[in-house]
Amino acid sequence: MKNGTYHHGNLKAELIEKGLEYIDRYGAESLSMRKLADAAGVSCAAPYAHFKNKDAFLDEVQEYITGQFLEALTESEKNCSDRSQLMLGLGICYVKFFSENPLYYRFLFNGRINDFKTYPPFVFFEKAAEEWLDAKPADSHYVILALWSMVHGLAQMVTIRGVVDTDHLEDEVGSIMRSVRIGENG
Amino acid sequence: MKNGTYHHGNLKAELIEKGLEYIDRYGAESLSMRKLADAAGVSCAAPYAHFKNKDAFLDEVQEYITGQFLEALTESEKNCSDRSQLMLGLGICYVKFFSENPLYYRFLFNGRINDFKTYPPFVFFEKAAEEWLDAKPADSHYVILALWSMVHGLAQMVTIRGVVDTDHLEDEVGSIMRSVRIGENG
DNA sequence: CTACAATCTTAACACTGATAAGATTACAGC
DNA sequence: GCTGTAATCTTATCAGTGTTAAGATTGTAG
Numbered sequence: 001m002k003n004g005t006y007h008h009g010n011l012k013a014e015l016i017e018k019g020l021e022y023i024d025r026y027g028a029e030s031l032s033m034r035k036l037a038d039a040a041g042v043s044c045a046a047p048y049a050h051f052k053n054k055d056a057f058l059d060e061v062q063e064y065i066t067g068q069f070l071e072a073l074t075e076s077e078k079n080c081s082d083r084s085q086l087m088l089g090l091g092i093c094y095v096k097f098f099s100e101n102p103l104y105y106r107f108l109f110n111g112r113i114n115d116f117k118t119y120p121p122f123v124f125f126e127k128a129a130e131e132w133l134d135a136k137p138a139d140s141h142y143v144i145l146a147l148w149s150m151v152h153g154l155a156q157m158v159t160i161r162g163v164v165d166t167d168h169l170e171d172e173v174g175s176i177m178r179s180v181r182i183g184e185n186g
Numbered sequence: 187m188k189n190g191t192y193h194h195g196n197l198k199a200e201l202i203e204k205g206l207e208y209i210d211r212y213g214a215e216s217l218s219m220r221k222l223a224d225a226a227g228v229s230c231a232a233p234y235a236h237f238k239n240k241d242a243f244l245d246e247v248q249e250y251i252t253g254q255f256l257e258a259l260t261e262s263e264k265n266c267s268d269r270s271q272l273m274l275g276l277g278i279c280y281v282k283f284f285s286e287n288p289l290y291y292r293f294l295f296n297g298r299i300n301d302f303k304t305y306p307p308f309v310f311f312e313k314a315a316e317e318w319l320d321a322k323p324a325d326s327h328y329v330i331l332a333l334w335s336m337v338h339g340l341a342q343m344v345t346i347r348g349v350v351d352t353d354h355l356e357d358e359v360g361s362i363m364r365s366v367r368i369g370e371n372g
Numbered sequence: 373c374t375a376c377a378a379t380c381t382t383a384a385c386a387c388t389g390a391t392a393a394g395a396t397t398a399c400a401g402c
Numbered sequence: 403g404c405t406g407t408a409a410t411c412t413t414a415t416c417a418g419t420g421t422t423a424a425g426a427t428t429g430t431a432g
Contacts, residue, residue, distance in 0.1 A: 007427080009379095043382075044381095046379075046381080049379055049380070053421075054421090110292055117348055148339065149339030156338065157331065160301065162303055179328040179329045193397055220389080229413075230388095234389090235409075240388095
């Protein structure tokens, strides 16, 4: 190894960063701790000083991506001037996030997130939908599940080439979401 | 090995069957060719006489599950007396299939199916939706994507304990699907 | 400056997918 | 029946993986 670098100094952060890059390019399936250690110029056992095991490492990567995702949703809500268009805006944001990082979708929603009820982006979406739907609270539970399912399913669809035209993503998602009507508000 | 069993006689089929069982119980992530070979009482290299590699094996398993899925959808359509309720019935069937085999969802839709446009169950669903929507062909494209997204997203939701009450799955899915209205038909 | 904790390396283990070389068996054609 | 060929299987063997143990190096608090 290089002289004077026995202590990397920033290994944990670098591994997470390299992990994000790798997942974004090649997906999490072929990611290995050894490759990341190699890329960081460190021995194959070094990562285990910072992470209990591979799963714990991937959990931290997941949390980082979730943070980015949540930030995008928060920003989208903040920039929404017409509250009647809130769900549309959030839906587009939701789909757009995974359209730009298709492999993130697979990484997150393949067993890693196994409790939507407490998953922050879903909680955020749920809360925004409740607020948006306050006129008709009776069946809001089902409406929210319907809305979330549609947006979430759309996100998966978009991660696959050819089904949705990603060059005009906002228009496409808008057209799809507008093609169904939600209660009196839709 | 046991005497007189040098030629297994039915190894390919048995491996696929054991693969289905394994994925159903533990998921595809931890499935290994060696474990299946062991379970079939055969050496670790034997499977490679029948499958080019692990991926080709999983593809055959995928095709089998897809066949079962398609069969369920076909059966559901056949048993639909009131055509106006067709999409509801197919949606319930779609969700129910993965509710009964949650790990199949993860196996199928985690990179293994990467072209919905030609994926038989989706083509089936699309065709049924088109027929159902023939009154308003103008925006049928978007309506179909909206419907499929919702049902598909719902299926994922159901594979996770707690979000949807699987004891009353049909009612729940019905309530969710009915909470949005599709054009004049919905 | 010293003890301790954090960090890293080296070496090893079991498990994985995969291939090559050779053994065994089924079977078609004679 | 016999024989040759193809299919099937076993026995090594390889590189790659996650992970741990033991020990070396270094930052840092006292």
